[in-house]
Amino acid sequence: MAAISKRLGALSVFSLLAGWAGGARAEMALNFPEPAAGVAQEIYDIHMLTSAIATVLLVIILVVVGYSLYFHRKSRGYQADQHFHETWFGQWSWVIVPVLVLGIDLTIADSAQKTLEKVWEVPKNVDLMDVKVIGHQWWWEYEYLDHSVEIDGKPKAVRVESRYLPEDQAGEETAGYLRAVDNPLVLPVGKKVRFLHTSADVLHAFWVPELAVKKDAIPGYVTETWVDLTREGRFSGQCAELCGTWHSRMPIEVEVVSQERFKSWMEEQKQTMLVAAAEASLDKDWTREELMEKGRGNYNTRCASCHQINGEGLPPAFPALTGSAIVMGPLQAHLDIVLNGKPGTAMTPWNTLTDLELASIITYERNAWKNNTGDLVQPRDIKAAR
Numbered sequence: 001m002a003a004i005s006k007r008l009g010a011l012s013v014f015s016l017l018a019g020w021a022g023g024a025r026a027e028m029a030l031n032f033p034e035p036a037a038g039v040a041q042e043i044y045d046i047h048m049l050t051s052a053i054a055t056v057l058l059v060i061i062l063v064v065v066g067y068s069l070y071f072h073r074k075s076r077g078y079q080a081d082q083h084f085h086e087t088w089f090g091q092w093s094w095v096i097v098p099v100l101v102l103g104i105d106l107t108i109a110d111s112a113q114k115t116l117e118k119v120w121e122v123p124k125n126v127d128l129m130d131v132k133v134i135g136h137q138w139w140w141e142y143e144y145l146d147h148s149v150e151i152d153g154k155p156k157a158v159r160v161e162s163r164y165l166p167e168d169q170a171g172e173e174t175a176g177y178l179r180a181v182d183n184p185l186v187l188p189v190g191k192k193v194r195f196l197h198t199s200a201d202v203l204h205a206f207w208v209p210e211l212a213v214k215k216d217a218i219p220g221y222v223t224e225t226w227v228d229l230t231r232e233g234r235f236s237g238q239c240a241e242l243c244g245t246w247h248s249r250m251p252i253e254v255e256v257v258s259q260e261r262f263k264s265w266m267e268e269q270k271q272t273m274l275v276a277a278a279e280a281s282l283d284k285d286w287t288r289e290e291l292m293e294k295g296r297g298n299y300n301t302r303c304a305s306c307h308q309i310n311g312e313g314l315p316p317a318f319p320a321l322t323g324s325a326i327v328m329g330p331l332q333a334h335l336d337i338v339l340n341g342k343p344g345t346a347m348t349p350w351n352t353l354t355d356l357e358l359a360s361i362i363t364y365e366r367n368a369w370k371n372n373t374g375d376l377v378q379p380r381d382i383k384a385a386r
């Protein structure tokens, strides 16, 4: 009796722990997440099949062991059978049982092999949408290679920058510790998508459990994976290759939407790119208010992950910009570190931003928080410094 109640006690501690973990991570379930792509579904099905077989075997073995322990126990005076190996079953069971199990293994291996081939073979002669997935320290860039807008007479692929967003800035549907990003990767349901993986700096890996396949992003190489998206929803992933200080802060969010929503979303992206390009090429004098307003937005999405919203950074890894000698000092040195970065540190070059974006960020840095240089930096100053 005492033993049983002790065991019940252990069980309730276990369920308390399980309940606590459940509360802390509401989305954490016992099983894998529900797949959102065809191949992911196949992988999931193999996992379920294997688990079912393992469970059946476990139950059979536990019943036999439990039965033997109870009915053949010493206190009952049970005598071991000394002639078991002389019976037909005693002689053949050690052959038959492994052969049966091997047969089951081969069934699993066969379906696993077929699925694996599907994972690696990007389908040919079908309508694929190409998305280039570029890993950066520490954010993701997505280029929709099949969708472009013409800027300065050249086609430019629609691209999205996706960065970690602190929990308190994330919307309802994206909230979650180290889960949310500012711009998710938006994809249309019912479409086959080919991801072209690469990296701009070190090794990263693109991994979204609902889409199943995890792939390294290797600088200088382009590798591919593909998915056939089967249901709408928002799916969270992670960079899955240790890539430096902020490896934990490059979450992935994929938003699979209807074809119509995707179309209108894509139109919006193109419009935004065109407007930004038109604005950036205006050779006008922007007012202090305009620059500060744009600067705050650009700074908060691009620089605040390291230097923080309040400009105080996270010393010693990430220096404070408020009161910084470089930010408060001569403009040239400030422009130089932002445009060219500082080799060997997390401060990467920001020269892919437009003149207007950089002008606004630098104006903002020089006049935000405790900084009060009063300087206005115009896009043409950036152009001259490049």
Ligand SMILES: [Cu+2]
Pocket (backbone or CB within 6 Å): 135, 136, 203, 204, 205, 239, 240, 241, 242, 243, 247, 250
């Ligand atoms: Cu990474």
